[in-house]
Amino acid sequence: MTEGADPPVSVEESAPADSxxxxxxxxxxxxxxxxxxxxxxxxxxxxxVALSVGSSGFLTTNxxxxxxxxxxxxxxxxxxxTLVIVAGNFDLSLGAMFALTEVCATEAAIHxxxxxxxxxxxxxxxVLGLINGLLVTKLRINAFLATLATSLAFGxxxxxxxxxxxxxxxxxxxxxxxxxxxxQVQYSVIVFVxxxxxxxxxLGRTVFGRYCYGVGGNREAARQSGLRVxxxxxxxxxxxxxxxxxxxxxxxxxxGSGSSTAGANYALTAIAAVALGGTSIFGGAGSVWRTxxxxxxxxxxxxxxxxxxxxxxxxxxxKGALIVLAVSVGSLVERR
Amino acid sequence: MADSRQPVGRIRLERxxxxxxxxxxxxxxxxxxxxxxxxxxxGANGAGKSTLGKIIAGAIRPDAGELYLDERQIRxxxxxxxxxxxxxxxxQELALVPHLTVMENVFLxxxxxxxxxxxxxxxxxxxxxxxxxxxxQLQRDAPVGGLRLADQQKVEILRAVASGASVIVMDxxxxxxxxxxxxxxxxxxxxxxxxxxxxxxxxxxxxEVLQVADAxxxxxxxxxxxxxxAAEETEASLVHAMFGAAVDAGQVEKPAQAGGPDVLEVRDxxxxxxxxxxxxxxKAGEIVGLAGLVGSGRSExxxxxxxxxxxxxxxxxxxxxxxxxxxxxDAIDAGIAFVPESRKDDGLFMQLSVAANATIAGLGSxxxxxGTVKSSAERASAxxxxxxLSIATxxxxxxxxxxxxxxxxxxxxxxxxxxxxRVLLLDEPTRGVDVNSRAAIHRLIRHQAASxxxxxxxxxxxxxxxxxxxxxxxxxxxxITHEFAADPPLAEVMEAAFGVAGAExxxx
Numbered sequence: 001m002t003e004g005a006d007p008p009v010s011v012e013e014s015a016p017a018d019s020x021x022x023x024x025x026x027x028x029x030x031x032x033x034x035x036x037x038x039x040x041x042x043x044x045x046x047x048x049v050a051l052s053v054g055s056s057g058f059l060t061t062n063x064x065x066x067x068x069x070x071x072x073x074x075x076x077x078x079x080x081x082t083l084v085i086v087a088g089n090f091d092l093s094l095g096a097m098f099a100l101t102e103v104c105a106t107e108a109a110i111h112x113x114x115x116x117x118x119x120x121x122x123x124x125x126x127v128l129g130l131i132n133g134l135l136v137t138k139l140r141i142n143a144f145l146a147t148l149a150t151s152l153a154f155g156x157x158x159x160x161x162x163x164x165x166x167x168x169x170x171x172x173x174x175x176x177x178x179x180x181x182x183x184q185v186q187y188s189v190i191v192f193v194x195x196x197x198x199x200x201x202x203l204g205r206t207v208f209g210r211y212c213y214g215v216g217g218n219r220e221a222a223r224q225s226g227l228r229v230x231x232x233x234x235x236x237x238x239x240x241x242x243x244x245x246x247x248x249x250x251x252x253x254x255x256g257s258g259s260s261t262a263g264a265n266y267a268l269t270a271i272a273a274v275a276l277g278g279t280s281i282f283g284g285a286g287s288v289w290r291t292x293x294x295x296x297x298x299x300x301x302x303x304x305x306x307x308x309x310x311x312x313x314x315x316x317x318x319k320g321a322l323i324v325l326a327v328s329v330g331s332l333v334e335r336r
Numbered sequence: 337m338a339d340s341r342q343p344v345g346r347i348r349l350e351r352x353x354x355x356x357x358x359x360x361x362x363x364x365x366x367x368x369x370x371x372x373x374x375x376x377x378x379g380a381n382g383a384g385k386s387t388l389g390k391i392i393a394g395a396i397r398p399d400a401g402e403l404y405l406d407e408r409q410i411r412x413x414x415x416x417x418x419x420x421x422x423x424x425x426x427x428q429e430l431a432l433v434p435h436l437t438v439m440e441n442v443f444l445x446x447x448x449x450x451x452x453x454x455x456x457x458x459x460x461x462x463x464x465x466x467x468x469x470x471x472x473q474l475q476r477d478a479p480v481g482g483l484r485l486a487d488q489q490k491v492e493i494l495r496a497v498a499s500g501a502s503v504i505v506m507d508x509x510x511x512x513x514x515x516x517x518x519x520x521x522x523x524x525x526x527x528x529x530x531x532x533x534x535x536x537x538x539x540x541x542x543x544e545v546l547q548v549a550d551a552x553x554x555x556x557x558x559x560x561x562x563x564x565x566a567a568e569e570t571e572a573s574l575v576h577a578m579f580g581a582a583v584d585a586g587q588v589e590k591p592a593q594a595g596g597p598d599v600l601e602v603r604d605x606x607x608x609x610x611x612x613x614x615x616x617x618x619k620a621g622e623i624v625g626l627a628g629l630v631g632s633g634r635s636e637x638x639x640x641x642x643x644x645x646x647x648x649x650x651x652x653x654x655x656x657x658x659x660x661x662x663x664x665x666d667a668i669d670a671g672i673a674f675v676p677e678s679r680k681d682d683g684l685f686m687q688l689s690v691a692a693n694a695t696i697a698g699l700g701s702x703x704x705x706x707g708t709v710k711s712s713a714e715r716a717s718a719x720x721x722x723x724x725l726s727i728a729t730x731x732x733x734x735x736x737x738x739x740x741x742x743x744x745x746x747x748x749x750x751x752x753x754x755x756x757x758r759v760l761l762l763d764e765p766t767r768g769v770d771v772n773s774r775a776a777i778h779r780l781i782r783h784q785a786a787s788x789x790x791x792x793x794x795x796x797x798x799x800x801x802x803x804x805x806x807x808x809x810x811x812x813x814x815x816i817t818h819e820f821a822a823d824p825p826l827a828e829v830m831e832a833a834f835g836v837a838g839a840e841x842x843x844x
Binding site: 201205206207208210211213214217218220221222223224225226227228284285 | 668674676682687692699703
C-alpha cells in the first residue's frame, strides 16, 4: 500500500471528480485520512491568509498574477509529470527536456520562422517522451535510471544544438506568448490554467485517466484486466514530454532566448511539488489539482518570504521540511 | 553453541491455537516430537501443517498454547530468536543472499569477529570443520545465486548447523527439487538425524514423508488427527486420516447436467516443463473441476489459457473458433475471464473504488465520444453488480481495500460479469473468504453455469470441487491423469491427485 489519495470516483454523492470521499463531510468526524488527504489545502489556505494579513503587498492582483506568471513553466511541467507518476513511473529528464525543447524552439524560430518556433518544441517534447516511454516499457529499464540517462543525453543534445550559446529571438510573434496578455492576464498564465484543467479532466474523467490509476495501482491486475499497460505508460511519458515542450517554449518566448542550461532544477522541483500535493510517489493515487496546490504552495513560500524580507536559504529549509511533513503524514496514516 | 551430537531437540507443543480473522488455522494442538528423529507433518492444503511448522520455528506466533524445547518453555519472537534457541527454519522460499558466497551465507549474522572485524581465518577454519563433519561438497567461494536449488538447500542446512541448531523445520523442502535432488536431500536428512538433529518435515508429498519420517502427525482443519509411527502408515491410511470425515460428507444440490456444445476447447497445450500436452473441453453450462496438488500445474493451466503465461504450443477454441491468445487482452477479447488465485496481486486495484474495479475491464462499453467514462452508466452498472452479487459496501465509491475478503472477491467476480464472459476460469475462488460469502460465491458460480457459461473451477478444497463440478479432472505433474464423471468418491480423487501407488496412469 502506498500513501496518497484520490481513486477516481464518478459515482454517487462525491462532488469533485477525484475526491475519494464517499460520504458528505458533516456526518463524519475528522480522521487521520482527512488530514492526509486535505491537510495540504489547510496549510495552503493558512499560509495564504497569513501572508494576506502579514504583508500589504501580497493580496494584490498584480502580485498574485505575478506568482502564477513566474511559476507557469514549472506548473505546466509538474502537471504533466503527475500523469507519469500516477501511472507508476518517474521522469527525471523534465529539466533536460525543458532545455532541449527550448533550444529547439529558438533554433526553429530563428531559422524557419516564428510559426515553426511554436510547433517544433511540442513535437520535440513528444519524441523525447516517446524515447523515455520506450526505454521504460520495451527495454524494461527502471524509470528512475532510464530518465536519469536520457536526462544526460538530452542535456548534451541541447548543448550540441545551441553550441553552448545563448540564442536570441527577435520575432514579436514568437515573443508574444511569453510577454503579452489579455487584460492583465499573461498568455502563459492562461496556458498554465488551461493545461491544468485539461490534464485534471483527462486524469479524472477519461478512460485513459482511469487506466493510468489502474496501471500505477497494480500493474499485473491491469494487464490481466486487458489494459495495454505499455501503451498507457508511453502515453504518459509523451504527455510529460509535450508539457516540457510547452514549458520550454514559454520560457524561450518570455526571455527571448534559448539556453541549454535552462531548467536545471525543474525535474526535482516539479516532482517535489507533486509529492507535496499528496500524489503517491508509488503510483495509483493522486491528481493534477493536488499538483497545482503543491506548485502554488512552494510559490507562496518564495513570494511571501521575499515580501517579508526573509533570506532565501530559510525558504529552502521550510520547503524541505514541508515536503517531509506531507509525505510522512501520508505514510504514517497508511501504516496504522 | 549446542553440541549437536547430544540427543537434544525434543519439542513439545501444548494446546497451540492460531486464528486468522475468524478462521481457525490451528485448534488446540498438542504434540510431542522426539529428539533426533524425523517428524513428518501432513495434511490437506489449509489443514495447518505449515502454520504448525512455522510456529515451532518462530515465524508465526500462536494465539494460545505453549512451546517447549527440551522441557524448557520458549517463546520465540521471530525466526532469529528461535535460531538462538537452536531451532532453524528452512522455508519454501530459501532465504539466502544471492550475491554472497557459500561461506559468507553460512555465517551470515553469526560471523566470528575480532575487534569488530570479520575474523576471516577463523571463518575459514570453522567452515572447513563444518564441511568435513557433514561431508557436503560445495564451492566455498561461489556466489549462492548461481548454485542449483539443491545446493542452495545444502547451504541453508549448513547455515542451520553452523548456528548450532538442534531442530530444523523444513517447510515443503522438495517443492522445487528434481527427483535426484530429492534423493540427495533425503540422504542429508538421514545424516542430520544420525548426528542428533531433530527434523520437522512439512510436506504434501505423502510418499516422501513415508520414506523419510520416523513418526507422522496428520492434521485436518487445524486439529491433530493423530501421531503414529511411520511404519504403521500407508499412503491410503494417511489420505483417509487427512480427509476422513469429508469422505463421507453428503453432496450439495448440483446444477442440472449440462449438455450444450463445447464452449472452450484446449488441445495439446504445452507450457515449459509445467504443462505437457494438456487437452480438455468444457460445454456450455458445464462446471469442470480441476483437482491437483500445489505445483501440479493447475494454476498454470488457467494462466496459460488466459494468456498470462505464453504457451509454447497448443490450440484454444472458444465456441468452435480458434483464438490466438498471446496476452490476457486476447483472452478477454475471446470471451474468457479469469479470477486469479491472489486477488490482491493479480486481480484488484485496492486503492480504487468498487465501481472503478467493477468496470475497468469493460470501460469500452460506457465510454462517451470524448473518451470520458459515462458516470451515469458507470453508476448504474456498478449498482446493479453490487446488488446482483450482494456486495456489502457502504457505497460504490468506497475503496476496495476497505471491504472484507469475501466482498473483495465478489468485486473481482463483478469485474468479469460486467463483460458477460463465455468462459470463466476460477482459481481458488473462495480462498480466504468467510462462510457466507463462500456460499454466495458458490451460488454465483452455479448461476453463471445455468446461464450457459463454461466454467473451469480450480480449488485446493476437494469438497468444493466435488460439490460444484459436473466433471472432475485430476492434474498431476503437468498432465491430466484422470477424469471422473459427476460425484466421484472423494478418496479416489484424492488418491489420484496424490498419485498413490496403484493409480492406473502414473506420471512420466
